[in-house]
Amino acid sequence: MLSLSPLGQEEEAVVAAAAQAEERDSGTCSFSGLDDSLTSLQWLQEFSILSAQVPQHVHQHPQLLGQQLGPDGPASPLAADPASSIGTPLTPGRPTAAAYSRMQTLPGIVAHGHCPDEVDYKTNAHIKPPYSYATLICMAMQASKKSKITLSYIYQWITDNFCYYRHADPTWQNSIRHNLSLNKCFIKVPRNKDEPGKGGFWKIDPQYAERLLSGAYKKRRMPPVQVNPALQNRLKFNLPTQSTGRPVGLNVSSESQRLLREFEEVTEDHQNRDPHLCEGTMLCSWPMVRERNGYKRKQAVGSRNSISKMTRHSSSPLFCAEEQREAGPLKGPFDWDALVDSALRGELSLDGEDPLSPIMKDVDLTGRGAHISAADAPAGTPDLRSSDVSDFDEETFLATAFLETPWPEDENPGRGDFLTSSTVNLDQLFDLGDSLNVDASSRMEPLL
DNA sequence: GTCTGTTTACCTCTCG
DNA sequence: CGAGAGGTAAACAGAC
Numbered sequence: 002m003l004s005l006s007p008l009g010q011e012e013e014a015v016v017a018a019a020a021q022a023e024e025r026d027s028g029t030c031s032f033s034g035l036d037d038s039l040t041s042l043q044w045l046q047e048f049s050i051l052s053a054q055v056p057q058h059v060h061q062h063p064q065l066l067g068q069q070l071g072p073d074g075p076a077s078p079l080a081a082d083p084a085s086s087i088g089t090p091l092t093p094g095r096p097t098a099a100a101y102s103r104m105q106t107l108p109g110i111v112a113h114g115h116c117p118d119e120v121d122y123k124t125n126a127h128i129k130p131p132y133s134y135a136t137l138i139c140m141a142m143q144a145s146k147k148s149k150i151t152l153s154y155i156y157q158w159i160t161d162n163f164c165y166y167r168h169a170d171p172t173w174q175n176s177i178r179h180n181l182s183l184n185k186c187f188i189k190v191p192r193n194k195d196e197p198g199k200g201g202f203w204k205i206d207p208q209y210a211e212r213l214l215s216g217a218y219k220k221r222r223m224p225p226v227q228v229n230p231a232l233q234n235r236l237k238f239n240l241p242t243q244s245t246g247r248p249v250g251l252n253v254s255s256e257s258q259r260l261l262r263e264f265e266e267v268t269e270d271h272q273n274r275d276p277h278l279c280e281g282t283m284l285c286s287w288p289m290v291r292e293r294n295g296y297k298r299k300q301a302v303g304s305r306n307s308i309s310k311m312t313r314h315s316s317s318p319l320f321c322a323e324e325q326r327e328a329g330p331l332k333g334p335f336d337w338d339a340l341v342d343s344a345l346r347g348e349l350s351l352d353g354e355d356p357l358s359p360i361m362k363d364v365d366l367t368g369r370g371a372h373i374s375a376a377d378a379p380a381g382t383p384d385l386r387s388s389d390v391s392d393f394d395e396e397t398f399l400a401t402a403f404l405e406t407p408w409p410e411d412e413n414p415g416r417g418d419f420l421t422s423s424t425v426n427l428d429q430l431f432d433l434g435d436s437l438n439v440d441a442s443s444r445m446e447p448l449l
Numbered sequence: 450g451t452c453t454g455t456t457t458a459c460c461t462c463t464c465g
Numbered sequence: 466c467g468a469g470a471g472g473t474a475a476a477c478a479g480a481c
Contacts, residue, residue, distance in 0.1 A: 133471065152453065176472060182455050189454080199481055200453045453480075460473075465466100 126164040134173070134180040137163070138187060142205050149190045149202035152178065 122130045132140070141158035142150055150158075156174055160167045181187045181203055190202040 135471085172473065175474075178452095178454060179456090179473085180471090182453095197481090199451085451481085453478100455477080455479105457476085458474085461471085463470080464468090 122163045122165060123161075124164050126168045129165050129169075130163045134176050135184050135186060138177065138180060138184075138203070139205060142203070149204040151198070151202055152181070152200050155181075155203070 120128050122128070130137070137159050138155055140162075141155045144158060144162075145154060155177060159173075159177070166173055181189070186206050188204050188206045190204055192198060192201045
């Protein structure tokens, strides 16, 4: 009953245009010409899970950040479908290796019962991606390069990038819809009368996007291993396991292992950082306004949408559908070290008009309404400077952050409002960068 | 009829 | 143990 609607014409047009623009702007090879190891979502898994450090190959090819999903997201050709060839769950050459032993030391990963880092969800149809539906939706939205996307696009993106859902019972689509409707993070944008097609568009509520990104929403619970029931039998017979119990099919290429080693070398220091360094960071400064996000049980009918959703409209400074120009993926070479160094030297000011990312610049610390600049908060304000670190949802943040499209340098309509509304001090920013240097750096790309 | 969207209900799991 | 977060299922209505 899995019936995916093809992309609408308008979407295809945008996708095609984006692809062309991407190729034109980057001056690099086309998406299809990229090394496969750099076009997989898999590196995101690494990035997300391994404490948000920058994989070496991303360091080496930062321009690829925006190309991980390809310029056209769901329009990209489906990855090889291992469901028909069990035993080859990984795409050769992809940087999917992980130091599994090392992972044993990372809380919250091993506890999940499997090593997501080793799983190429784009081709592995057997293991359910460890992302909540909300996260998946966000990822699709971020990857789309559009400010608003359709439900069918979300379906398509998910099935294209997470093989599991290609073969899973389509009830997940129900959950997606359920999530869109129920989760206040998502705003429905009605389709214009003259726009053909079914349904409306969806976008991320800027306010809640901030919270999503800041981790106000917990990551998906991860059962030990969720194996696609539809494939369980085949998996059972076709996936021999190692002595560790891990499927042999999850072996990684030597190149991947090399990349991982390099990555680990780079990130090892970060793993040993004093956790207190996190205090005062941007993310840690964001108060977790744990407003129930629509999951209240037995709510009064209409209490959610009639109020919360109605009050959310496009006046929000971020992600506004028509306010925010379609942004392309990160482009061009990028000197990460130089950026961080200069930032650490204080050469980068986040005050004023620097076109920093919305979430870097404007943080609605209340979650709704009253804005409190992070910089305005007293240094000792506990709820701002050392707030619930555990709430920091790396998964959501990272999963979406790398996909978050930067705004073009030449225009930033609709951003003046948030650019001027608050400030973030450098310490906050680059403490953030310590743990999320990909993201922080990528957000500052327009500065260069 | 199918797709989309909303709503309700109930479940499991995590966390304090 | 209760609350919160997230997942699943199902019913229903409206649009296409």
